[in-house]
Amino acid sequence: MNQLGFPILTTVTFLPLAGAVLLLFMPKGRDELLKRVTLIISLVEFMVSLPLFIYFDEGKAGMQFVEKVPWIKEWGVAYYMGIDGISLFLILLTTFLTVLCVLSSWTAVEKRIKEYMICFLFLETGMIGALVALDLILFYVFWEVMLIPMYLIIGAWGGPRRIYAAIKFFIYTMAGSVLMLVAIIALYFLHGKATGEYTFDLLRLYQLALPIKTQYIMFAAFALAFAIKVPMFPFHTWLPDAHVEAPTAGSVILAGVLLKLGAYGFIRFAIPLFPAAAFKAVPVISILALIGIIYGALVCMMQDDLKKLVAFSSVSHLGFVMLGMFAFNVQGVQGSIYQMLNHGVSTGALFLIVGMLYERRHTRLIADFGGLSRVMPVFATFFMIVTLSSIALPGTNGFVGEFLILLGAFKANPVYGVFGATGVILAAAYMLWMFQRVMFGDIKHEENRELKDLNLREIVTLVPIVVMIIWMGVFPKFFLKKIDLSVQHFLYDIKARHEVVAMPPEEEGTSSLVKQVEGSGLKLLITKE
C-alpha cells in the first residue's frame, strides 16, 4: 500500500476530526480542560504528521503514502490520497501552526471555548484533506469544508465588523469555487469521452491532452478559484477585511495555510491539468503577481492598523509566490514552495505578535503604540527577528525563498526579476517603519508604560517559530532536498505535455512524450501503482 504499511494520511487527516468529536462529548463549562485536551490533540496530530517527513523518500518523484479505495464506484470517484515533496511541508506547516494557534488562543478567546476548539480541529481536517486529496471530488469536498469552520471562526469570534467580513470571505471564495466545480465536471466528461474511462483520478486526468481552447476556459475557471484564495491582485480585497476581523488564531491559520491552498491549487491542479494554457498565461499571472508585490507593499506602507498592514504584506508576499511558480524553472518553483512555508511561519508569527499586543491594549492602531522596546524587551527581540524574516534578511528563511524566486524569475524574464526585486526595498521600508513606530521612540501613551512583557506561554508559542526562521534560513538544504525531485518532476512533466499540445500531432501524443523523456537525460522515477 505505501512505505509505512499504515494508512497514515487518513490518520493525519481525520485525527483532528476525531478530536473534535471527542470535544463534543465533553462538558461545556470546563474551559481549562477543553483547552488542554485540544492542545494535546493538536500535539499528537503534529507528532503523527512527523513520520511523513521522516519516511518520505526524497529519491522518488511520484506520490507517496498513497491510499486508494473506490468511493462512489459508479461515478469513478475514489478515496485517493497521496503526497509528494510539494505538499509534504504544507501538511507539516498546518499541523505545526495549529499547535501554536491553540496556544495563542489560551486567553484571547473567552466565550464559547468548546465550539471554538471544535471549529479549529474541524478546520485542520479540511486543510489537510485538501492537501492530500488526489481525487478531484474528494479535493473539492475538503476545499469547501474548510470554508465552514473559518466562516464560523471569523463570524462568531471576530471583531466588530465580523459578520460583513465573514460573509464576504465565504461568498467570494465560494463564487470562485463554483466555476471550478463546473470545470471539474466538464473535465470528467471530456476524459470519459476521450478514453472511455470516467474518473476523477487526478493523475489520470493529467494525461488527458485537451485542445488549447478548451484548456483556456478550464484553466481560467480553476485559476479564478485559486487566485481568489491566494489572493492575487485584484481579487484580494476580502483578505484585509477577513484578517482585521478574525481572532488572532484565525488570522494565523488564514494567512499561514488557507492562502497557501490557493497557490497549492495552482501547482497541483490548474497548471498540470492544463499545461499549455498555463504556459500561455505566464505573462498575465506574472504581471498580476508583480502588481501584487509592489501594490501590496505601497498600500501596506500607509496602513494605520497593524493587522491590516500584515494583511497587505501578505498580498505582497504571495505575489512573490506566484511570480516564482510561473517562472517555470527549478529555482522559481522551489523558491515559491519555500516562500509558502516562510510566509506561513513569519506572517503567522506576525499575527501572533499583533495578537499579543491586542490582548494587552485592545487596540491595533499603530498610533496607539510607540516606545514598547523599553517596557517589553523580550517581546521586542522576538518581534525584531520575525520582522527581519519578513524582510528577507539573509540567514533567515525569508531570504532563501525570495532569492530563489527572484533568481528564477530573472532567469525566465529579466524584467520580471528586476521589478520583483524592488519589492525587497519596499518591504524593508514598510516593515521597519512600522517597527519603529510601534517599538522605538518615546512612550507616548501612559497606558503603555505598564505593559507586561511576554509570559511563559507566549514565549513557548514564539520560540518554535524563531527556531524555524533560523533553521530554514541556515540549513535550507534540509528542506529543499525533499522538495527537489518533485519539483523537477513537475516541471519536466508540464513542459513535456505542454509541447505535446503546443506542437500537434506529427506522431502520436504518447510516443513524443516518451521521446522527450529519453532526450532530456533527466532520470525520473514515475511510480505506478
Add this chain to the structure above:
Amino acid sequence: MIEYVWLIPLFPAMGFLFNGLIGRWCNLDKKTVSWVACSALGLSFLFSILVFFSLLRLPPDARAAVPDKVLFDWIVSGDLKTVIGYKVDPLSIVMALVVSGVSFFIHIYSVGYMHDDTGFTRYFAYLNLFVFMMLTLVLANNFLFMFVGWEGVGLCSYLLIGFWFERDAPANAGKKAFVVNRVGDFGFMLGMFLIFTHLGTLEFNQVFAKAHILDPLTVTMITLLLFVGATGKSAQIPLYVWLPDAMEGPTPVSSLIHAATMVTSGVYMIARCHVLYSMAPISMVVVAIFGAATAIYAASMGLLQFDIKRVLAYSTISQLGYMFLAVGVGAFSAGIFHLMTHAFFKGLLFLGAGSVMHALSGELDMRKMGGLWRKTPITFLTFLMATLAIAGIPGFSGFFSKDEILWQSFSSPHGHLLLWLVGAAAAGMTAFYMFRLTFVTFLGKCRASEKVKKHIHESPPIMTVPLIILAVLSVIGGYVGIPHVLGGRNYFHEFLAPVLGGLPEGVGHASFSLVKLAHAGGGGMDGSGANLELVLMVVSVIIALIGISIAFYLYILKPDVPKKLAKRFKALYTLVFNKYYVDEIYEASFIDSAKKIGTFLWREFDDGVVDRTVNLVAGLMLWCGKILRKIQTGRVQGYALGIVLGAVVVIIFLIK
C-alpha cells in the same frame, strides 16, 4: 592552520550568542559581558594573525591558490549550488586582519565609553554580531555568502545606529541607513542574478575563471550593478545620504562601522571582482568618476560643519571616494592600502572624538569646545597624529596611501589629469577641514559652559590605550608600502600581487606604479616617470600645506574672518552648509511621493475601485433578489395570472 579560518568569524558569533542570550537573559554583570565580548575578538584577531603567518610561509604564487574551506551546503536548487565556505588569500586575510584588529581595539575602548549605559550587554552583543558579519563578508568564497555578510553588516549598522531608540533621531537614522542600503543591495542582487544566469555559478574562483566567456555588455552590466551595491554600502554618490545621519549611533560604532570597516566593503568587493572590472573599461571609468566626484563633493560639505562627528562623517565619505577612485583607475591594491591606513587613522579620529565627547559631557558642537589640549593631552596628541596622517603629511601612513592613489589616478592607463586634479583639490580641502577641526576643538580658548568646564578630564586608560595603539598604527602603518621613488619597497603590493596582479615575475622589488608605467611606456624604469612621480608628490604635499595654512590663518590667527566670509558669500555658504539640500530633495521626490502613491492606491484605488466593484457585484445580486421577490407575493391571483401567461407562451412556442 589555514583550514581553521572559519574560527575567525566563529568567535564573535559565539560572543554574540552568549551575550545576546545568556548575558541578557541572566543579567550578567558588565565585567563578564565585556570580558566575553573582548576575548572573542581577541581570539578572532589572534587566529587572523596565525592564518596570516601560515599564508606568508607559502610561496607567493601558492598564496592565491589556497583551496576554499567549505563547511556545508547552503542553498541548493537545481543547478544553483551555494555553500557556506571561506576563502583565504592575501586580499581576504589583509581584510580579516584589519577588521578583527581594529575591532578588537574598539571593543576595548567601548568598555570604557559605554560603561554607564543601561544597554551595555545589548551593545556588546550587537558589536560582536557586527564583527561576525563583517568577517563573513570578507572571508566568504562566493557572492551569495558574501551577501549574507553584506546585508548582515547592514542589519548591525541599523541596530547600532538606532541603539538609543528612545529618541526619534537615532531610530530614524537607523531605518534610513537600512533602506538606503537596501537600494544598493537591489543592485547587488541583480548583479548576482546576471552572473548566475550567464556563468551558472556564484563561487568566486569559478566566476573569475569563467569570466572570459562573458560578452562586454554583460560584464559591464554586472560590474555596474555591483557598483550600485557598493555605492549603498560605501556611501558614495548618490546613496551617501545615510552616513552623516548614522552619526546618531554611539561614537565607537561610528568609528568601527561607519569609518573603519563596514563602509569599506564596497571597495573590498570591487577589488575582489577586479577580474570582472578589468574587463569592463566603461564601468572602471564610472567607478573612478563617481569616486572622484564623491571625494570632492563630500569634502566640500565637511568644510563648514560644526558637529565634530559630522565633519568626520563627510571626511569618511570623501576618503571612500578616494578608494573608489583608486580601484576605478585599476590601482586595486592602492585602494586596499588606503582602506587599511584609513581604518587606522579614521577609526582613531572617531575614537578621539568620542574621548572629547566623554570629556565634555557629550558635547558635539565644536563651537562649544576649544583649548582642550591641556586637559586631554593624550586625546589631543593621538588626534593630531591621525590628522597629520589624513592630511597626507610625509612620514605618516596617509601620505603613502593617498599619494599612491593620486599618482595612479594620473599615471595609470585608466587615469586622467582631471581625476588627479579633483583628487588633489579634495586633498587640500581635507587638510583644511581636518586642521580646522583640530584647531577649533583643541586649541584656542575653551568656550564650554562653566558647568561642563569643571568636568573636563582625560579619558581612563581603557580608552586611551586603544587611542595610542591606533596612533602608532596611523604613523607606521604606511611603511609597509613605501613607493619605490623614495627608495622603499612596497611589501603591501607584493603581498597582494598574487590576487590583484600587477607584479610580473622578477620585478618583485619595484613599486606597483612603476611597473605599470614601465608596461605602458614599454621602456624600463628610467628617470622621467620617477621624476614626475616625485614632482606630483611634492605638489600634493604643498596643496596639503596650503590647506593647513588657511585653516591656521582662519581659525588661529584671525578667528573672526570665517564669519565675515560666510556673510559675504551667503548664498554659497547656505547651500553648502545645508548639504546642498540633497536630503530635502530626496525626501520630497522619493519618500513623500511613495507615501502619496501608497495613500492614493489604498484610499482611492483599493477601497474606491477594486473593493467597490466587489461590493457592487454583491449589491447587484441583492438588487436582483429584491426585484425577483416582488414576483413571489403570495397572492393566488398573481400566480394564476403567471400560470396562464406561461401556458400561452408555451403554446405559442409549440405552435410555431
